[in-house]
Amino acid sequence: KAGVTQTPRYLIKTRGQQVTLSCSPISGHRSVSWYQQTPGQGLQFLFEYFSETQRNKGNFPGRFSGRQFSNSRSEMNVSTLELGDSALYLCASSPGTRGETQYFGPGTRLLVL
Amino acid sequence: ELKVEQNPLFLSMQEGKNYTIYCNYSTTSDRLYWYRQDPGKSLESLFVLLSNGAVKQEGRLMASLDTKARLSTLHITAAVHDLSATYFCAVDLAYNYQLIWGAGTKLIIKP
Numbered sequence: 335k336a337g338v339t340q341t342p343r344y345l346i347k348t349r350g351q352q353v354t355l356s357c358s359p360i361s362g363h364r365s366v367s368w369y370q371q372t373p374g375q376g377l378q379f380l381f382e383y384f385s386e387t388q389r390n391k392g393n394f395p396g397r398f399s400g401r402q403f404s405n406s407r408s409e410m411n412v413s414t415l416e417l418g419d420s421a422l423y424l425c426a427s428s429p430g431t432r433g434e435t436q437y438f439g440p441g442t443r444l445l446v447l
Numbered sequence: 448e449l450k451v452e453q454n455p456l457f458l459s460m461q462e463g464k465n466y467t468i469y470c471n472y473s474t475t476s477d478r479l480y481w482y483r484q485d486p487g488k489s490l491e492s493l494f495v496l497l498s499n500g501a502v503k504q505e506g507r508l509m510a511s512l513d514t515k516a517r518l519s520t521l522h523i524t525a526a527v528h529d530l531s532a533t534y535f536c537a538v539d540l541a542y543n544y545q546l547i548w549g550a551g552t553k554l555i556i557k558p
Contacts, residue, residue, distance in 0.1 A: 367545070377535065377548040389544045424489060432539060433478050433497050436546070438490040 336361065338427050338439035346445045352413040355442045359406050359427030366408040367436060368400060371422040380423075383408055384430045412444075420446045449474045451538050453549035461557055463525050468552045470519040470536035478539035479519045480546065481510050483532045490535065493521075526556045 339358045347353050359366050368380040379392040383402035400410040406427075412419055422443050426436035450473040460466055470479070481493040494503045496512035496519060503510050507530065509522045519536055533553045537546040 365544070376550050377537075379545040379547070382544045384544070392545065426490075432544070433495065435480070435492045435495050437492065438482075440489045 338425060338437055340423075340425055340439040340442050342442060343440065344443050344445075346447065347415050348447050349415055349417060351415050352411065353415060353444060354409055354411045355423055355425075355444075357408045357410075357425035357427075357439060359408070359425075360437055363427035363429055363437075364406055365428045365430035365436075366402055366406065367426045367428075368408070368410050369424045369426065370394075371424060371441075372420075377424075380410065415446045417446050420444055449538065449540065449547050451536060451547050451549040453534075453536055453552050455552060456550055457553050457555075459555045459557065460526055462527055465525065466523050468521040468523075468534055468536075468554075470521070470549055472517050472519075472538045472547075474517075474538075474540075475514075476517075476538045476540060477514050479512050480537045480539070481519070481521055482535045482537065484535065484551070485532050493534075523554075528556050528558050530554065531556045 341356045365384045367382040370378045381391045381400050382389050386402045397413045402408045422441045424438050424441045426438045428434045428436045452471045454469050479496045482490040483493050484490050494510040499514040501512045507524045512519045533551045535551045536549045
């Protein structure tokens with residue numbers, strides 16, 4: 335089975351711009367979670383989608399949003415970028431039931447200048 | 448607020464030695480995950496522990512879960528250089544679909 339894929343792998347943006355990141359889960363997985371990883375804050379949960387519905391959202395401002403499509407692919411969007419949004423953004427997929435392993439993609443490294 | 452604390456946060460050890468990484472969490476959960484991350488890479492699943500007393504082993508790594516003590520351990524036996532990485536534990540909240548992560552333990556194993 336192909337693993338989780340994320341595009342793009344690297345991005346450089348400037349403050350005030352917006353960005354869209356994409357995640358394709360493992361075939362058959364219906365849950366996609368998004369995380370932000372920074373050296374200072376570690377791994378933080380952004381949101382989780384299952385069958386096109388957001389089931390949970392982390393403590394991030396409304397500039398961070400996401401969606402999931404009927405084929406389980408997911409996108410996250412960050413509007414009005416700030417310097418502090420520079421991070422590695424990871425998505426993970428799982429079948430969708432608690433207790434199942436989440437499989438992570440390679441991540442998108444975002445640099446905001 | 449749920450907190451997940453790992454210790455130590457940094458560990459440098461010699462090959463052949465044994466050591467244990469600890470993961471404490473502050474609320475009830477019966478699901479705990481261990482992941483490994485190599486520098487510049489993504490996260491790789493190591494273990495999923497689903498009940499009190501669960502023990503899983505893979506090669507030189509063994510993980511256990513004590514839900515009553517809210518403690519998980521990752522034990523490394525006869526460490527080898529290839530195990531150098533950052534190890535994360537994460538706790539699954541019982542009432543929603545998110546993982547809360549520890550800060551990670553950076554493990555350096557010297558040949």
